[in-house]
Amino acid sequence: MRRALLLIFALLLPNLFLIPQANAVQEIVITEPTHRLSDGVFIDDQLAQKLSPNGELGLLVFSSVQGVRSWQVDPATISEIVAMSNGYGISDGSTPEGQQIAKEWLAQFIRVSKNEKVSALTYGNPSAFWVDQIINQQITYIDANGKILLETVLGKATNQSLVKNRKRQGISKQNINLLNYAQRQIDLLGTLVDQKELLSYQLRLAQILNPDIEKSSFQFLIKDYDKSITELRNKLKVTKTRFTVTSTKEELPITLVNDFDQSVDLKLSVRALNSKVVVASTQQIRLEAKSKQQVLLPIEVLASGESSLLAQLTNLENKPVGYPVNINLKLSVISPVATWITSGAAVLLFVAAIIQSVRRVRRRK
Numbered sequence: 568m569r570r571a572l573l574l575i576f577a578l579l580l581p582n583l584f585l586i587p588q589a590n591a592v593q594e595i596v597i598t599e600p601t602h603r604l605s606d607g608v609f610i611d612d613q614l615a616q617k618l619s620p621n622g623e624l625g626l627l628v629f630s631s632v633q634g635v636r637s638w639q640v641d642p643a644t645i646s647e648i649v650a651m652s653n654g655y656g657i658s659d660g661s662t663p664e665g666q667q668i669a670k671e672w673l674a675q676f677i678r679v680s681k682n683e684k685v686s687a688l689t690y691g692n693p694s695a696f697w698v699d700q701i702i703n704q705q706i707t708y709i710d711a712n713g714k715i716l717l718e719t720v721l722g723k724a725t726n727q728s729l730v731k732n733r734k735r736q737g738i739s740k741q742n743i744n745l746l747n748y749a750q751r752q753i754d755l756l757g758t759l760v761d762q763k764e765l766l767s768y769q770l771r772l773a774q775i776l777n778p779d780i781e782k783s784s785f786q787f788l789i790k791d792y793d794k795s796i797t798e799l800r801n802k803l804k805v806t807k808t809r810f811t812v813t814s815t816k817e818e819l820p821i822t823l824v825n826d827f828d829q830s831v832d833l834k835l836s837v838r839a840l841n842s843k844v845v846v847a848s849t850q851q852i853r854l855e856a857k858s859k860q861q862v863l864l865p866i867e868v869l870a871s872g873e874s875s876l877l878a879q880l881t882n883l884e885n886k887p888v889g890y891p892v893n894i895n896l897k898l899s900v901i902s903p904v905a906t907w908i909t910s911g912a913a914v915l916l917f918v919a920a921i922i923q924s925v926r927r928v929r930r931r932k
Contacts, residue, residue, distance in 0.1 A: 593634055595627050596730075597676075598641035598692040600780040601788065605771055605795035607650060609657050610784070614647060615665025618672040628676045637684045639728050642713035643691040643774050645720050648673055677721055685721060686728035687714040691774030695731040697738065701746050702773060709773050712766060734778035742789050746772065749796045756799065758882045759831045768799055802826040803833070803854075803889040805878045811897045818863040821878065821894070825854035833888065835862060836879045843870040843898055851883065871898045 602614045616622050620629040624644075652669035689698070689706065690713035698706055710727055718725050738746075749772060753765050762769075775788055806822035825831050831854045837846050847865035854860055866876075876894040879887050 591634060592637045593632060594637045594639060596639045596688075597624065597627060597644060598639075598688060598777075598779075599624060599644045599647075600777045600784075601643065601647065601691070601774050603647055603650070604658065604788075604791050607655075609651070609655050609663070610787075611659075612657055612661070612663055612665060614651060615663070615668050618648065618651075618665065618668050625672060628672065628679055635683065636680075637686070638680050639686050639688055639730055640717060640725075641688045641690070641692045642717040643770070645673075645717055649720060673720070680721065681723070684726065685717070685723070686726040686730070687717045688728045688730060689713060689732075689773065690716075690770050691777050692732050692779075693773045693776030694735050694778045695733055696735040697776045698731075698773070701743070701750060701776070702769075705750070705769060708762070709769060712770065732778060736778035736780070736785075742786075745789060745793055746775070749792065752796055752800055755882065755886055755888050756803075758884065758886070759803070759833060759888060760827050760829055764827055764829065765799075768795065771795070800889055803831065803880055805835070805880060805889070805892040805894075806859075807892045807894070809895040809897070811899060812866070812868055813899050814868075815900050816865070816867050818865050819894070820861045821864050822859055822861050823852065823854055823880070824859050826857060828856050830855050832883060834881045834883065834885065835864070836881050836885070836887075837864060837876050837894075839866075840875045840877060840893075843872055843874045844868055844876070844896060846876060868898050868900050871900060874898055 599614065599617065602611060603609050617624045619625045648669050651663075651665050652673055654666055655663050657663050687710070690709050693702075702709065714725055714727055749768070753768055753772075757765055771792060775785075775792055780788065802825070804824045806824060808822070810819055812819075821835065821837075823835070833852055833854065835849045835852060837849070839846050845867045847867075849862060849864060852860075852862055864876075874896045876896065877891055878894055879891040880889045881887050
């Protein structure tokens with residue numbers, strides 16, 4: 568009996584060590600630096616190659632795996648794959664080849680991860696170091712929206728990943744200033760419009776901070792992003808114009824533009840660049856969505872000549888939004904002061920003429 572028990576134990580002993588290995592969770596990370604410009608056009612077709620069954624990302628979902636898997640997924644990568652599956656263009660005009668590849672990859676990923684744990688990485692998988700330096704105050708908002716985007720594609724709930732990208736890429740001081748400037752503009756416009764209108768710009772900033780972006784591509788992507796921020800800032804603007812003023816007191820029709828999808832409450836700050844003009848203050852202004860609107864700006868002219876006004880839109884806390892604009896003025900009026908001086912001089916000349924005439928009469932006598 569004792570020998571039988573020893574034999575059974577010897578047979579079961581190897582299995583005791585195999586069971587934990589079979590049930591060990593295999594963690595799979597799906598992330599890829601951006602292959603798109605800010606407007607959604609792809610820079611190249613490399614992503615299609617990586618999604619093929621034998622590509623880097625394809626092997627992760629098409630290969631058969633024994634045991635349980637856990638997925639760490641970058642929502643930005645999934646968003647680009649979805650965009651590719653819907654049809655896309657390449658910036659150099661070449662024919663894209665990845666639409667069907669992307670469709671098949673997505674279908675396979677959804678199928679294999681259906682009953683497995685999926686966690687959302689921070690959108691774009693940015694460097695944790697630069698997250699702390701540039702977008703630390705926005706990271707909770709970025710994580711929440713990335714998680715929603717991933718859940719929408721997968722059709723199931725996901726977890727927020729605790730995994731952070733500990734790599735750190737070198738970024739020049741000039742580019743750091745540019746990215747900080749972009750974040751400030753997003754924050755300023757966020758005081759006027761709903762965050763949803765700014766979401767794509769916020770997510771794009773996180774995406775650019777991925778340390779795996781090749782150096783040759785990084786500067787190109789930075790310039791592209793700076794261009795998109797310029798376009799964003801120009802969605803609220805004062806139209807540049809020129810006026811000829813012929814009255815001492817005038818109301819100038821200033822055109823304001825709102826290209827956002829919602830109405831905006833703001834102020835117009837204007838100051839004269841010389842002492843020939845005095846500008847009155849304006850009240851709070853509401854610009855309707857997707858509209859152009861004229862506001863009347865009261866001015867008073869003190870002297871003829873050339874002058875200009877510096878006009879700047881601000882939020883209700885008087886912080887500037889959009890770009891300042893010079894409004895040139897040609898002043899063709901005689902001011903009250905000039906009229907008074909001219910009239911006074913005429914009177915003096917008249918009096919002087921009378922005195923001279925009286926003197927001449929006395930001399931003759």
